[in-house]
Amino acid sequence: MSSLFHTDSRHGPERRVSIGEAMDRLVRGGLPLRFTAYDGSSAGPTDADLGMHLRTERGLAFLMTAPGDLGMARAYVSGDLDLSGVHPGDPYDALVLLKDHTRFRVPTPSEAVLIARSLGVSRLRPPPPPPQEHLPRWRRAVEGVRHSMTRDAEVISHHYDVSNRFYELVLGPSMAYTCALYETPEATLEQAQAAKFDLVCRKLDLQPGQRLLDVGCGWGTMVRHAAREHGVRAVGVTLSLEQAQWANEAIEREGLGDLAEVRHLDYRDVVETGFDAVSSIGLTEHVGVRNYPAYFAHLRDRLRPGGRLLNHCITRPRNTRQETGAFIDRYVFPDGELIGSGTIIAAAQDQGLEVQHSENLRPHYAATLRDWNRNLVEHWDECVAEVGEGTARVWGLYIAGSRIGFERDEVELHQVLATRNHADGRSDFPMRPHW
Incomplete structure (x- = not known):
């Protein structure tokens, strides 16, 4: 000193x-x-x-x-x-x-x-944190068990029930808050999001008349895409009430009410079975690593024999446990947990699912985040008017920082495709992938 x-x-x-x-x-x-x-x-x-x-x-x-x-x-x-x-x-x-x-x-x-x-600072007493900050982990632990239904509903609401209009401005017309798929470097964000949902549908081999369950469905983009483009009967579930309301309004606007619906519901409360396919796009990050066995068991039980599960989530490049950083945990994804794709694959296999394919889309997420930042810049004044400058600053910081993480392989994005096989071992999966 x-x-x-x-x-x-x-x-x-x-x-x-x-x-x-x-x-x-x-x-x-x-x-x-x-x-x-x-x-x-x-x-x-x-x-x-x-x-x-x-x-x-x-x-x-x-x-x-x-x-x-x-x-x-x-x-x-x-x-x-x-x-x-x-x-x-x-x-x-x-x-x-x-x-x-x-x-x-x-x-x-x-x-x-x-x-x-x-x-000239008289005390080292921390000032009250900004209102956008969530409770620290230890306080959340005192007030509820991590990944209980009540606590999960609370933290999901913290992040997603901000303002549907704000999300429209940042995410664009697709209202897709997950990694897009850039088939060419020149692809727009909307083209890339449509390509992502179509890839998921092709990996699930969706056919007209089949039944799809989309867990953690957000604003229902996957549900609407599958119903509109592939003729399936799709049910989505989300813990965010604002998302569910927005999604069902969009379903009605697009005339898909006879094929699609979104429920304000925890995925663990879905009791229907016999689905031909289950998609989980951006939910696993919120489940908790210790809960993977129950998570995959529940999704397996929703499928008919021969049905397919597509799990799309952010991962780490290693399979060691690591808590998210303080900023992400307090301001963006409270209770979020990430781990390597190997752990996800092992958990799915341990619950009797046969993993057929895994794909890393890491560079595509960096490009997605780049385009979300561009949208935020373009609509900055309206975003600030909608949610306040503090929240808008959180998002600019979080999206740009996440982009760096994906560019530098600090985080990845994996799609894992698995089947629930028949009792005799048949998977109904082709000899070679068809997408």
């Missing part, structure tokens, strides 16, 4: 430092962008294209009481920390720069006290 505080007999025992000086010395190798603060101090290269401005003492308290991504997220979401040179709807370039060139040295408690004294 002697590098921060200097003794000089002519000027007293301790020289206080500015915020800029403290930031510069607490970042190994120095800041890669221009940093300025409300006390008039600065740090980092003067000719940098990108900048960061700390506006308030509350923002400083956020940074000091929650070092790392959580503190920066709190300050940024609350408007106490601004980025310049990037749009708040797409801070991708700034996040890449910070990720590649910023290594914070976390101060010890005694160092933090000295920094606080030097910078």
Whole structure:
């Protein structure tokens, strides 16, 4: 800590430092962008294209009481920390720069006290977090069992019951909040989402008159696509009431009421059986790794012998348990859990499903996120008017950060196709894939 505080007999025992000086010395190798603060101090290269401005003492308290991504997220979401040179709807370039060139040295408690004294912060008491922040894991554990039906409903509502109009602006007309499939680099987001749903339908070999169950159906895009394009009778279930209402209105608008329906229901409450196919697109992330056996057993039991299951979800490149980061857990997907595709495949196999095919769409998700950021930038003012600037900032940060994760193979996206075989072992699966 002697590098921060200097003794000089002519000027007293301790020289206080500015915020800029403290930031510069607490970042190994120095800041890669221009940093300025409300006390008039600065740090980092003067000719940098990108900048960061700390506006308030509350923002400083956020940074000091929650070092790392959580503190920066709190300050940024609350408007106490601004980025310049990037749009708040797409801070991708700034996040890449910070990720590649910023290594914070976390101060010890005694160092933090000295920094606080030097910078004029009277206490190291965390300010109240922004309203967009969910409870920490330990508080959620006190208030309910992880992945119980009640707690799952609460956290799903936290993320999805934001505003249907907001999702329309960010996701586009498809209202698909899952990885798209870019058949060419020039494909639009809408073309890529349609290609994804068609791929799922082809992998499931959907035929007119068949029955499809789509669990975690969101706004019903898969249900409507399967009914409209393949003539199946489709049922979707979602824990989000706003999603269910929007989906059923869309079904009626498109004249699909005789083929499709969406229910506000936990997938565990679906009792019908004999479905020809089950699709799960973006649900497994919310299930919990320990619950995979029950999850796959329940979906298996919904299928007829010879029926198919397509599981589409975000995965990790390894099969070791790893909690999501503090920002994602508090602001985006509370209780979300990710693990490698090997664990998912093993869980499906252990419940008597035969895995026929697995495919990694990781680069496609990076492209999907890029296009969601573009939509957010294009409709920024309307998004802010709909949900507030704090929530809009959360989304810009989350989407851009996730894009980096997919680009760098920190996360992946796997589709796993499996069958419930007949008692004699027949799968009704062709000798070679037909899609």
